Amino acid sequence: MAAQLASAGGAEDTGGQAWAGRNLGEGTSHTHLFPDDDGAAVPAVVRALAALRAGTGDEAAVVAALAGTRVFVPVLAQVSSSTVTDAGFVADKEADMALVSLRAADGRAVLPVFTSTDALGAWHGSARPVATDVRRAALAAVKDGTQQLVLDPGSALPFVVRRPALWALAQGRGWTPAYRSPAVQEAVRRCAADLPGVVSAATAPGSGVAVRDADGTEVPGGGAGPELAVVLALRPGLDRARLDDVVARFQARLSTERSLAEDVDSMQLRLTTAGGAGAAGGAATGRDRLSRPGR
Template sequence: MPSAQEPGHPPARHLPGHIAAALAGAGGPADSAGRPWAGRSLAGEDGKIHNFEDDDGTADAGYLTAVAALRQGSGSEAGVVAALATARVFIPIVAQLAEEAETDHGLHADKQADMALVTLKAADGRIALPAFTSAAALSAWHPEARPVAVYAARAALSAVAEGAELLVLDPGAGFTFVVRRPAAWALAKQHHWVPSYEDGELAAELGRASSGFPAVRGIELLPGRGVSATAADGTVVPGGGAGPELQVVLYLEDGLDAAGVQELVAGLQAEWSRNVLFGERVDSLEIKLRRAPD
């Protein structure tokens, strides 16, 4: 789970053309009207909390319903992300001194303050963009940040533009839901998202990729250990974790020694890394080895 309020520099990742085009059209990190944060002051109209009419700042009802279903065991991660597709969220922006002026008495005063997005650094070093389902949750997390309301899809675009691979909903609250990279990209494209561990097309693709490895008798995709999240009250929720989200079970023939298994797994990973579908739909994975049934 993200733990520090500092920007970082994750390894460069080639963005799919549809994401790059969406970013170009959206103008990068911007408010709900598409106006960039850079160069804006905290005065006048720029200081408005958001541009949504009649918004009371409370959490989206659809999102709350989806999260409640997930926690009760009747919902799913996909259901939560689907609810986010039409939800308004708040992203935090803070004032950063852009120019300093000296007064007649030799004192320094703020002459201009720019607006900047707040990012987090996850435990694995990746950058995450925090977003909040309510203005109150954002204020409790960072009292000095300005909540700016945007649709979650635009927040996802801003995350991509900031080099963030994760969108983190309500950090520090009773329940934090992490939107991993494939789901964030799906939100940005306004496409339906299917978790990698439930993706039949991905399973078929990985099966085809393993056809050149005779020792592999079968492949199964399951939820990884990182799918689950722990709420503030200690309960384990079957979704919203930071990953790894995919467990690939390899059913292998008998007779392979340790060196042979290592070579096989390395070859498969190299094959998968060249697969476009795998790159788009898998955030992180773990591999489990089992003996093929007789």
């Protein structure tokens, strides 16, 4: 430690290389992509998150506000090789830089991104913030097989960007939640058509759309999923065998729909009777069947 302190402010780095003549500024590989960036959160994103928390906004507005903005991805550096110089200085010869990846409750890889350096620092004091535009972060996530982004993990209101929204950001296009998509609604109705015992099929927000903030208040967006509920209304009187057959045939049809594969991250199937609460044959209300049509 004494040797390291003695080297501070010297004419050479710890490897013995002179500082004089080096260009670490404009035009080098070290040039910052956002040279005037103060590390603060983008105001439009802050406003969209505040509106979501207040109940006046939705998750589609948050994703729209994120499009084209700068975010920070956390990178951790770990020295893989070092040496001690003749002067007693510890010199790093090699260091590995790695993006941080998380795991969701269902096992899928999640890329954490942050609106500000303060948010990243509060989450992990040793992580280094690397500024990038959100589209590049989304493209990198898609390339690595990561299916979700989580915005500001560890904050009062983390926000999950699920796979369809992640793909939309990567492609630079707008995103409509599956529960509001006319194409998804039509696909669900088409899959239910002519099935024996099925009266109707509809879509609604799933139980995973909402999330709770640090105070326990429910916020209508930013949850990890499932984001789509498919409500299948059945004719009363179906026994268990017929109920299972109808559900299996319906799910088989759903798996072939391209719009569902592209626009739905995960869904839950809710069975009801046409004029009552629970489906016949012992399928109790609330026992949703969960599936993930995404590819």
